[in-house]
Amino acid sequence: MLELEGMTVTVHTAAPPASRWLVLGLLGAGQFMLILDITVVNVALPHISADLRLDRTALTWVVTAYTLMFGGLMLLGGRLADLLSARRTLLAGLAVFTAASLVSGTAGxxxxxIAGRALQGVGAALLSPAALSIVATTFSGTERHRALGVWAALGGSGAAIxxxxxxxxxxxxxxxxxFFVNLPVGAVVLVALAVLMRGWPAARRRERLDLPGAVLVTAATAAAIYGLTNAGDDGWTGAGTLVPLGAAVLLGAGFVALERRLRAPLVDPRLLAHRPMAAGALLMLVATALLVGGFFVGSFWLQHGRGYGALATGLAFVPVAVATVLGAHLASRAVGRTGGRAVAVTGLTVAAAGAATAAVWSGPAGLVTGIAIVAAGAGATFVAATTTALAHVAPDRAGVASGVVNTFHELGGAIGVAVVSSVAAASLSPGAGGDGFVDALVVAAVTAIAAAALALVAVPGGRPPAGAVAHVH
Structure with a gap:
């Protein structure tokens, strides 16, 4: 048991059920669907736009509606997992996600x-923290490290694949x-988990659920994304940009004030103020913004700027998939020796170099090479982020703690797409020039360098404590 700035943190050890490895595989399949659905739409966006006649703003929301609800409600999902049992929250989230996939696939x-994508995000926000909580509290000792390694590999490759x-x-x-591909997978996983996890431990505590806090944090994020998206049309100083951004600040301040007053808040403000958690959350947000924003820019540049088809674009991103996994793998080996700070600074510097490479090296080869380098740096930063933030997780707070980190993962994707969509707005139409794409990549490079400088100060030095989790989501 540890005492961290007034918070008691207990490392949980429990006797795991005999079916734990099969359950892990099913949970991994569910998590893989959630992460895959963040990027699976990127290649299809030009086709969706032509079929449903969507403008740039609507296209941006096809991506961000999912990540907004996923990230904005992640803390609520984690809290529900802690209070109502992770099993019930997991199964409810999986059912909602599967049904929402049907809505999205049949949309006219x-x-x-966009409504279907938002509903998918609601299901994902329930499923993801509950699943990770089950993994973290079902396994112990060396088995826990192995289980989290399997989880990391699935989550880390999902976005790229x-x-x-x-x-x-x-x-x-x-x-x-x-979207339709999720239906058979979701149905099989739902039925199998319901059977295998029958009789698993239920909730141990009864506390009030902080619904107002969930509404405030989600509304704050939605306002921020709306303002960032409007910047592409209204400019960065226009009322359509500044008013929603100002509203986001006020709503965010209201959320913090509310959490400080509640006896059972959505998230303990002391957790957010704890230096490792705050630093890890910031790293996660920036790394995801760079990776998902890179996918968005690259997909449009190849298809609209270079005439690639959807299949050719998907194949062109294979090196990006490999680079993401490779970066995470190398970082997971290095973080125990050098600590999270060195890995974070190195990963973000590599990502900055990749964005700069894609900006100055014209042609598809330069674009793919640059985004692959960005992906390698982002993959390494994911490991540094989660190792820094989640060194120890108490069993009754495992859902909300993982929810905090994963919240910033999903919000990073939404914010990254909103920003690059606005910066590259002039280049997103078929036949338009590529200057907007170059500008977006320059912004990404500058952001990565600034984050690396901040990580040098904010991320605690030294090696992580024994048992720290290197989780790639």
């Missing part, structure tokens, strides 16, 4: 598609199948 308008699968499905049966 922008409104229906999504662009390849999106290309295959869009070029084959059509873009709607990027």
């Amino acid at each position: 308008s922008a409104a229906t598609l 999504g662009v390849l699968l999106g290309g295959l499905l869009t070029a084959g049966p059509g873009w709607r199948w990027i």
Whole structure:
């Protein structure tokens, strides 16, 4: 048992059920769907735009509606997992996500598609923290490290593989199948987990659920993304940009004030103020913004700027998939020797170099090479972020702690797409020039360098404590 700035943190050891490894595989399959759906739509966006006649703003929301609800409600999902039992929260989230995939796949308008994507995000926000909580509290000792390693490999590859699968499905049966493919997988996993986890421990505590806090944090994020998206049309000093950004600040301040007053807050403000957690969350946000924003820019540049088809675009991103996993793998080996600070600074510097490479090296080869380098740096930064933030997790707070880190993962993706969409707005139409894409990559490079400088100061030095978790989501 440890005492961290007034918070008691207990490392949990429990006798795991005999079916734990099969359950881990099923949980991994569910988590893989969630992460894959962040990027699977990127390759299909030009086809969705042509079929449903979506403008740039609507296209941006097709991506961000999912990550907004996923990230904005992640803390609520983690809290529900702690209070109502992780099993119940997990199964409810999986059911919602699967049903929402059907809505998205059958959508005939922008409104229906965006609503379906938002509902997918709600399901994901329930499923993801509950699943990680189960993994973290079911296994112990060396088995816990092995289980989290399997989880990390699945989560780390999902976002990158999504662009390849999106290309295959869009070029084959059509873009709607990027959603329909979730239906059989979701149904099988739901039934199997319901049977295997029957009789697993239920909730141990009864406390009030902080719904107002969940509404405030989600509204603050939505306002921020709305303002960032509007910047592409209204300019960065226009009322359509500054008013929602100002509202986001006020709503965020209201959320912090509310959490300080509640006896059972959505997230303990002391957790957010704890230096390792704050630094890890910031690293996660920046790394995800760089990676998902890179996928967004690259997909449009190859298809609109270079005439690539969906399948060719998906295949072109194979090196990016490999680079993401490689960067995370190398970082997971290095972080125990050098600590999170060195890995974070190195990863972000590598990502900055990749964005700069893609900006100055014209042609598809330069673009893919640069984004692959960005992906390698982002993969390494994911490991540094989670190792820094989640060194120890108490069993009754495992859901909300993982929810904090994963919240910034999803919000990073939403913010990254919103920013690059606005910066590259002039280049997103078919036949437009590539100056907007170059500008977006320059912004990414500058952001990565600034984050690396901040990590040098904010991330605690030294090696992580024994038992720290290097989780890649």
